[in-house]
Amino acid sequence: MNKNILKISELSDKIKNHLESTLNFKNISIKGEIANLTFNRSGHIYFSLKDNDSKVDCAIWKTNAYKFVNLNLSEGTEIIALGSISFYKPSGKITFTIVDIKIDGIGELALLYEKRYKELHEKGWFDKENKQPIPNKPNNIGIVTAATGAAVEDLISTMKRRYPLVNIYLFPALVQGESAAFDIANKIKKANNFKIKLDLLIVGRGGGSYEDLWCFNEMPVLEAIHNSIIPIISAVGHEPDNTLADYVADIRASTPTAAAELATPEKDNLIKALNSVQNDFVKVLLNKINILKNNLFNQTSLLKNNIIQKKDKVFNNYNNEVNNFVKNMKYKINYIRNFLINNKKDFQTILKNKIQNNKLVLTNEYEKLKLLNPIKPLEKGFTILKQNDKIIFNIKQIDKNINLNAQLIDGSIDLSVIKIKEEDE
Template identity: 35%
Template structure:
């Protein structure tokens, strides 16, 4: 037999084929503890599964681990279903995990605890996010299954306690794989309607699996983001779901939720009556108080002895009138006196003497004027007479009286020279007492001019 050397690859492939053809290794159920757990960021999970004696490397690919209902952790006891094969590149056999669930504690419980932790850290259950419930809701939304005890309990309780309220059922599935989506949609629908004052979300009792939808992150978030206050009512008092933690108020049962949602009409009636009685008492009290004040006022001095008050006032009035009169008199006297003074002053300063003087002056002046005027006139008269006499002496007409005459041409010019007239000219001749119209019949010139004195 020829010695043949195998390559590592060939050997590894041989071993892998051996393992892969072993039907016992194809599907194995394994129980162990997780260690060296690593969740690669591409989604695959790497870990070691061990017991007290030994260990095996294991991988759970993303395609498988996304169905996990819990997050694996070191030290966790798990039940695994998978197969064994060889990872050629490392030359290692390893366990390929198809599915895995926690051993010991129930899988659901673990998932519940983990989600609760996560949401708690994120603040979903914080008190400051809890919305107050309206004291008198007008419209109540009930999000639950339309059949079963829960819806009946809620509706009958509300109707009994507070029949004024309108109830609207938004039906949902409350168990099964699609229940959580259904509950979430119902909460969102109610918020879209903007008409609800409060919502009751819940279902009747059941196994933990049946209540599971109310632990779903989808439902928790829908409750958290609801603008309408939500009362949770899931199962019985002992069942606490994550929906209960996140709700604005947790009711132990559906009936309890209805009681928390609405006030009791009976109690409200009692309250109304109490308020009414209080009103009556308050008004009585008020009136009594005013009565007391009124009585006190009535008994006051002024009201009991009004005549005293009158007398006093009368007296005061008289005094005032007196004062007034006094003042009046005083002031009128004063006015009169000052009037007299003024009148005297006026009289004193009346300009009579100036008048008399002026009149005297006037008379004197007038007399002088008269005298002067008369004298002047006489003087003038005398000189006029003189003048007239003189004039009389010079008057050519006077000459005429002495027998001279004056001849005039037709155009009334005194004829002084012969050449002024022609023969047969008409001339006028003035004599002392008439004007004669004559004709020049003859002209006989004289050499010696006797009339040298032209002016006469």
């Protein structure tokens, strides 16, 4: 047995000196989830930081405790802590002593989200009383979103399919990054001051990470939505995504496609409604005709009774008057019947013409869309020149060491660059 036998206190001293003097254990940052949180009466705060495999006991002395309290932290919050290892001799306990602390990643954004949600809720920005109604048949709809991508394509195609008569105006904006919130807010303001009065505005983007969607939680965007005189549908991300913009907007759609469906009526439903109005009108007209017939019958019956009662007194004179009256009534009855029958046909003709005109308008809009097809110029001999799948607009974009691709109406040609000549050479 080794004769160099240490006392427990001597061993503790060696451990303490080693741990607390080693640079590897000083001023280090660790990340973990808060557990076993205890606020001591002395002002110190004790808790554990853990991950899936391990945990370490931590302490924040009262001089730094305010940093913990100000963040409103609770068990389960993931944090990054700066501190050093310390060793407590009486119990032989190793503790990570923290001098600074911050919430990790999304946790910090989530805290800011909750703070803003509470503030705006107290201001009444989410109240139903402040919501504007969404028009049933908007003629002019604005979209604030990215200039390209699935979101804007789905919005436009869905609205045109459902309601071909609608006019759509795109206000392209950045939808993620540091400048996105200011750009979106400016485009909402621009839409409100647009030369054409917009009936409805859709603000949103496709799906993304929590950080990608964060610009829709920023105050410039929320203030622009709140101050908009145009009703706004928010369409940010997918069904599970909820941004503060969704609460401030007049109505929230779970996806951009759902926003397009909320914004526009279905053309088939409009046609059905028109047919229903036509049928109701005919029913009302026929009902009035029946009422007139019944009134005429009742009046005729009353007249006959009066004639029978008075025929002995005024037979000669009254007989002529009755004959004249009957003739006159027959003429009026025929006139009214013909008038109602002719009007019924006219109303049906008007409704049919209205439906036919609507069909012509839909056909014209469809032809306009065909003319906007970017492939259409290729039928006239034009080509689309690309390099590395990017469209070439001028010779400065061309790298002569890389082949070009010319797209024609019936195929494409790979080309080699021999010489580049500018227009003024």
